[in-house]
Amino acid sequence: MPRWKSLPSGLPEKSRQLVIQLRRLKDHSGLGLTALAAKTGYSRSSWERYLNGKQPVPRKAVEELAKVCGADPTKLLVLHEIAGREEWPAAGAGEPDADPDAGPTAPDPEGGGEGERAADRRHVPLRYALPAALAAAALAFAAGFLVADGTGDDGGSAGRGAAKPVTYEPGRTYDCDDDGRKDDAAYAGHSTTADALIDINGSGPHVVEAQCQLKRHGFDPGVIDGLYGPGAKAAVKEFQTARKLVADGIVGPDTWAELRK
Structure with missing residues (x-):
């Protein structure tokens, strides 16, 4: 069965773990990107970026994904808080690498593009734009x-x-x-x-x-x-x-x- 797209090689470790958890949650729910967009305040293209490690996931998006999937968001939000301390690579830096933890799953047919990036920037916390002082501790x-x-x-x-x-x-x-x-x-x-x-x-x-x-x-x-x-x-x-x-x-x-x- 086809896999998710490999996450970027430069994606910080805790952010990578967060995206993997969100991917698993989405797969378990059976929702496509279009359905996910319809049930949350985030567009299909936004979810495509978040779940492929192209853009940091806003805290509110984590909460809404957990809610529509019927999951407790507490531990995901703790991980999100730690991931928020990491410094993301510059846009387009690094080539994707294989993600052994993502697991097999069918690709989402909606795909998603980049046309709504500007409209979605309001969801990204300001701290993601600041250099992180330290990486998070062991998880x-x-x-x-x-x-x-x-x-x-x-x-x-x-x-x-x-x-x-x-x-x-x-x-x-x-x-x-x-x-x-x-x-x-x-x-x-x-x-x-x-x-x-x-x-x-x-x-x-x-x-x-x-x-x-x-x-x-x-x-x-x-x-x-x-x-x-x-x-x-x-x-x-x-x-x-x-x-x-x-x-x-x-x-x-x-x-x-x-x-x-």
């Missing part, structure tokens, strides 16, 4: 969706703060340094990340750091063991509610910003 996917946080030698993706390198070992508990601060941000000595994503069943030094910060703020995550289970997720939801964040239980950039205070 892991199972069955095509974000599920857990990765680990590293020092547990830090942003390189900020003064946390010492640590090695995560499953099956043990950890102490928290409640006095560690740098650049007016708090660090517990396990990770310096500002944007690592953590969801249920995640594990590693980022999780230890999040558990320590929750405890410091008075929200009980349970045992400080680096395992992101139901108890820790419930504590995150309570913390997010108290800080007027989206209470989805996923630790991302906005939640880290509050935890570091």
Whole structure:
């Protein structure tokens, strides 16, 4: 069976993952580009550009695609937020390469052109036009969706703060340094990340750091063991509610910003 067009080789990694997830969602729905345009506020040619990696996908488009396909947009929007930090290549830069994750699917017969590009620019957030300072932190996917946080030698993706390198070992508990601060941000000595994503069943030094910060703020995550289970997720939801964040239980950039205070 024919495949989607290969995504451009210069497409940033997290943006590539987002497009792949949106392609899978569209394929599962059985909707063509014309039908998708009729059910959303975006034209057929806009969807052709978004789903072929020619133009960044607006947040609203992600929400509308999830809605018409009957899917929960939460995790897609978290990925969209991280992808928004990446710098896109100049228009036309790079040749397409094979996309092993796209999977076989029939091409959409409507195709789509470039005639409505100017009309669709209003949907693209301004931040896509700004150079990105950092690439996003580790993401892991199972069955095509974000599920857990990765680990590293020092547990830090942003390189900020003064946390010492640590090695995560499953099956043990950890102490928290409640006095560690740098650049007016708090660090517990396990990770310096500002944007690592953590969801249920995640594990590693980022999780230890999040558990320590929750405890410091008075929200009980349970045992400080680096395992992101139901108890820790419930504590995150309570913390997010108290800080007027989206209470989805996923630790991302906005939640880290509050935890570091």
